[in-house]
Amino acid sequence: MKRYQLAVAAKEQEYVRRLAEYIRDSPFGQQWQLIAFTNAKALGEHVEKGYTIDLLASQPGLYAELRAESMVAAEQLDRILTVALVLKRGESNGQQQELLQYQPLPSLLQGLLDIYAASAGHSSSAAAVLAPEEGAKVVTVYSSSGGTGKTALALHLTNAAGSQHCRTFYLNLERWHSAGVWLGNTHYAGAEEGLSELLYELKSQPEHAGQWLSEHRKRHSLLKGDFLSACTNTEDRITLGADDAARLLALIKKSGQYDLIIVDLDDGMDELHMTLLESSDQILWLVSDDEGILAKQSLAYRYGEQKWGARFQRVSQRVNLIHNRAKKNALPPTMNRDGIPYMPIALPEAPEWHNATSAKLLSSPAYRAAAGRLMNYMMRGGEQHAVNG
Structure with a gap:
């Protein structure tokens, strides 16, 4: 070297x-x-x-x-x-x-x-597969239901990418986030300057926003990636508009500081969600064997087709389902009834997390290994549809 x-x-x-x-x-x-x-x-x-x-x-x-x-x-x-x-x-x-x-x-x-x-213009060899020609690649973790494990997956993917020397930023845009629970990090709760202040910089002094990001981003030893504290004013996230979210993502993407951005997005299918999904290079949509979650996924998908038409059709080409809480040794399906492909790597049930207080990043070896395999699959290029859309 x-x-x-x-x-x-x-x-x-x-x-x-x-x-x-x-x-x-x-x-x-x-x-x-x-x-x-x-x-x-x-x-x-x-x-x-x-x-x-x-x-x-x-x-x-x-x-x-x-x-x-x-x-x-x-x-x-x-x-x-x-x-x-x-x-x-x-x-x-x-x-x-x-x-x-x-x-x-x-x-x-x-x-x-x-x-x-x-x-x-350097990037690590692992990141070179992920990073597009301009700016960082954006992978969004999404679900039409709450409680499907989006944050757990997003955080574990960030760790897996960082472990491969990929410069990664974890961006939590949930209304009610639980990242602080997983990280065991009180700083994430919004007690320090974070997303609220960066959004203010983008509006008031956009030319200085990049420098502000460099000075205030945080790093977690387990996460192996950067992040910002949650909004100090919860209203800032609740009222976050699509244009502001797009500017926020573009700032991080084009900063030259990252190869990969992992977006942790909550359920919904409004203009904000569509804008962020359109800005994503790949969308990992979490489902499980639960019939209620599968039904919500199908309803949300059809709503997207009806509401957004061609915009949603373009976005859907970058969607892959992730089978979460899979039974031991169970293989994920290849495609669901709406014709959406599954990633060939499933995420296992993590009995270590049945007690809410024990749900910590990297505390389940089986889940951590599966998330690592999923990241390796994406870094290697995977199937043509899975990566390139």
Whole structure:
């Protein structure tokens, strides 16, 4: 595996030491080799000698000092992707992309990775199958009934993709969400800045919304993907319009920071749902053997055909049914009575989750394995209909 060269220029020796130790002991260190500098002269000599630097993260003061002292180094710096490590936004006067120097190191390193990937057009080999030519691929987990296991599947798929080094964002757009229960994460409950604030940025300062997303997204150690806290004001989600939802999804999709977006969508078939389904590259529609759920699925499908006509017909080409809570060793059907194909991988019943307090992400080995197989199937391309629509 090729190791890329990351040069960090910061005056604080203790900061540089801690950063080096963290990188050495983290997965980041498998791909990146750190070269650290605490003064402009040493960095200038390194640059002038022509050593490779794939990404330079420098305090604005040191960077300006280096350019002023060495014409040779200044010319070579123009060819190096540079990020400004700032104490507050705007310190680089718009000359470089900025990252806050003092933030959690995992977030800082992820920010550096995102900037480098967006600049170089890089994506992981696993993600390359998923990602379309422009922006991230969108996979929406949907059902016409509540309680079918959408959130469990969406979260497990996010983990499975992240485990394959696919840069993944989990977007929960349910009215009444349960992601916090699965993650055991109080931050998801909406106590911190999240979807409400991002929606405000999109309306009031759309040009800054991408930067806001980079600064406020969160990461969960089990999820292996990014997410935003739920709406601090529940009314923001209840009144969320189709246009705002489309702008939100487009912002994340085109940010250059992700290969895959997993949308956790609640039941419904209004303009909001149709807009999000139309924006999806693939739709996983959960059903089970329960006759009531199967009946609701069929009724919702026929309603979509009657209500939305050609729009729904186009969307339906990207729909695959997922057989959830399948009996042990049961094979999913190939197609339902409405002609919708099933994914060839079923999700098992998880007895570990019969007690609501024990329903935690990755707590069922059988379910986790099935979700992993499903993600691998999608990454490999699967059947022509299943992936390409």
